[in-house]
Amino acid sequence: MAAILIDGKAFAATVREKVAAHVARLKSDHGITPGLAVVLVGEDPASQVYVRSKGKQTVEVGMNSYEHKLEADTSESDLLALIDQLNNDPAVNGILVQLPLPGHLNEDLVINAIDPAKDVDGFHISNVGLLGTGQKSMVPCTPLGCLMMLRDHHGSLSGMDAVVIGRSNIVGKPMAQLLLGDSCTVTIAHSRTKDLPDVVRRADIVVAAVGRPQMVPGDWIKPGATVIDVGINRIDAPEKGEGKTRLVGDVDFDSAVQVAGAITPVPGGVGPMTIACLLANTVTACCRANGLEEPEGLTA
Numbered sequence: 001m002a003a004i005l006i007d008g009k010a011f012a013a014t015v016r017e018k019v020a021a022h023v024a025r026l027k028s029d030h031g032i033t034p035g036l037a038v039v040l041v042g043e044d045p046a047s048q049v050y051v052r053s054k055g056k057q058t059v060e061v062g063m064n065s066y067e068h069k070l071e072a073d074t075s076e077s078d079l080l081a082l083i084d085q086l087n088n089d090p091a092v093n094g095i096l097v098q099l100p101l102p103g104h105l106n107e108d109l110v111i112n113a114i115d116p117a118k119d120v121d122g123f124h125i126s127n128v129g130l131l132g133t134g135q136k137s138m139v140p141c142t143p144l145g146c147l148m149m150l151r152d153h154h155g156s157l158s159g160m161d162a163v164v165i166g167r168s169n170i171v172g173k174p175m176a177q178l179l180l181g182d183s184c185t186v187t188i189a190h191s192r193t194k195d196l197p198d199v200v201r202r203a204d205i206v207v208a209a210v211g212r213p214q215m216v217p218g219d220w221i222k223p224g225a226t227v228i229d230v231g232i233n234r235i236d237a238p239e240k241g242e243g244k245t246r247l248v249g250d251v252d253f254d255s256a257v258q259v260a261g262a263i264t265p266v267p268g269g270v271g272p273m274t275i276a277c278l279l280a281n282t283v284t285a286c287c288r289a290n291g292l293e294e295p296e297g298l299t300a
Contacts, residue, residue: 002257003227003257003258003260003261003262003263004262004263005257005262005263006153006228006263006264007265007268007269008268008269008271008272009268009272011148011149011152011272011276012273012275012276013276015277015279015280015298016057016060016276016279018280018297019061019276019279019295020060020061020062023061023062023063023283026283026287026292030292033062033064034063034064034285035063035066035091035092035094035286036054036058036093036096036120036278036279037089037092038051038055038065038068038096038098039079039086039095039097040067040069041070041071041072041074041098041101041102042072042101042102044100050098051069051098053275054096054278055067057275057276057279058279058282063279063282064091066091068082068086070082073102073104074102076109076110079110080109080110080113083095083110087114093118093282093285093286093289094118094120094281095114095119095120096121096278097114111123112125116138117138117285117288120138120278120282120285121141121278122141122281123140123169123170127139128169128174131174132177134181138281138284138285139174139178139281139300140170141273141274141275141277141278142209142230142270142273142274143171143175143178144273144280144299145270145273145276145277146175146228146230146270146273147179147300148277149273150226153226157183157205158182158184159184159185160184160185161184161187161203161205162179162184162186162187162207163186163187163188163199163200163205163206163207164179164186164187165189165190165196165200165208165209165210166207166208167188168209171209172188172190175207175209179205184205190210196220197219200216201220201221203222204226205225205226206221206227206251207228208228208229208231208250209230210231210250211250212231212233213235213248214235214250214251215252216250216252216256217255218252219259221260224260224261225259225260226260226261226262227251227256227260228269228270229253229265229266229269230250230270231248231249232267233247233248233249234246235248247266247267249264249265249269251263251266253266280295283295284298284299
């Protein structure tokens with residue numbers, strides 16, 4: 001029997017509806033409109049598309065969108081000056097510097113210049129430390145989206161055995177912290193893990209975030225397990241014509257869907273949740289800045 005498909009696109013729409021409703025309440029009850037500032041340095045085509053999508057969805061939920069597009073040769077001092085300006089702007093509740101940055105800019109320095117309370121990407125070292133010690137923090141968007149979908153599908157995650165494949169600072173490590181926070185037993189696996197198939201086979205929850213197309217076959221999956229595929233990889237698709245490509249995840253979907261109990265597709269799974277959680281984080285940051293009750297169900 002094929003697995004249940006966890007529809008990230010539909011779930012993201014539900015999250016955006018919740019965000020829009022809370023934004024409307026902030027406006028009507030308190031006269032506050034949350035604001036998200038996105039900084040793009042250079043003209044990376046994928047980043048440009050992503051920033052446009054963020055701006056569009058920010059406006060659609062009723063928030064203010066502030067876009068700052070800088071030349072690729074912008075100096076580090078000028079970028080840091082802009083971040084300082086945004087840190088001190090009360091109309092801006094969330095700041096996101098689109099990555100990757102041009103090579104002459106120090107990403108760690110730039111990220112850590114953002115006010116942690118406005119760091120809606122959750123990458124600032126202070127937020128990393130707060131999350132790791134179980135304190136209130138800004139949570140990285142992609143892991144937060146994964147957690148929301150897992151909670152929605154399972155209810156309680158307490159006592160479940162989870163394996164996170166991938167140890168990046170953006171997904172793997174924060175995902176493991178969030179699962180620990182929900183009382184899972186968590187293993188972080190990676191390319192050097194011994195007997196990786198056996199490690200994965202014991203998991204009730206598998207989060208694949210390693211960046212290798214179709215790395216995890218169906219015979220690695222425990223029957224009935226829930227599979228969250230974070231990977232977005234483009235591979236050749238000769239069946240669609242010469243030079244054509246298609247998107248696949250880190251999991252071999254066709255074999256895994258026959259074994260798993262539930263699985264996210266690629267595309268249409270985790271991807272749409274990332275921007276939805278960015279909007280949710282901006283509302284959360286706005287509520288915290290104004291001493292107001294945080295929206296229920298929009299954070300960890």
